Amino acid sequence: MAATTQSELLALTEKEFAKLDKLMSSIPADIALRKDEEDTSIKDVVAHRANWIALFLGWYFDGLAGKTVHFPAEGYKWNELKRYNARLRENQASLSWDEARALLRDRHVQLISFIVERDDESLYSGPMKGANNDWKPGRWAEAAGPSHYRSAGKYIRGRLREMAA
Numbered sequence: 001m002a003a004t005t006q007s008e009l010l011a012l013t014e015k016e017f018a019k020l021d022k023l024m025s026s027i028p029a030d031i032a033l034r035k036d037e038e039d040t041s042i043k044d045v046v047a048h049r050a051n052w053i054a055l056f057l058g059w060y061f062d063g064l065a066g067k068t069v070h071f072p073a074e075g076y077k078w079n080e081l082k083r084y085n086a087r088l089r090e091n092q093a094s095l096s097w098d099e100a101r102a103l104l105r106d107r108h109v110q111l112i113s114f115i116v117e118r119d120d121e122s123l124y125s126g127p128m129k130g131a132n133n134d135w136k137p138g139r140w141a142e143a144a145g146p147s148h149y150r151s152a153g154k155y156i157r158g159r160l161r162e163m164a165a
Helices: 006-025 042-064 078-091 097-116 120-124 137-144 146-164
Strands: none
Touching: 006 097, 006 120, 006 137, 006 146, 042 078, 042 097, 042 137, 042 146, 097 137, 120 137, 137 146
């Protein structure tokens, strides 16, 4: 069930990040850097999640400023996510496992600050400016944070099972 208040969103974001952070802390770098059949590593998935928080914050503030909001990113359409993700992996290739984890922690702190600095009305009273859909800022924040934390955890646990087999 999606959060509908600032307090629910904050609690959900902290809970899901704590689970992911605990999982990440148990993974050595050599395992985190190992690529799967789609040329993606645990490190790549973690750095990807950090990027999506930054994208969300950019969308939000661009919309508030009346700027064009590029979904999902400038030069890309939603049906081009594979191409976007491949470029993102290239851009983040030099990140170490520790750097990827630190980047996600930093972006998580930014997301928490974003949530704390807004009330229920600003998060849930109407669509996010510039989004061209009905999603409220709180729903976008949930998609960029806790929902992505859960999917990262699912990917990581699956990869660890594969590697252990």
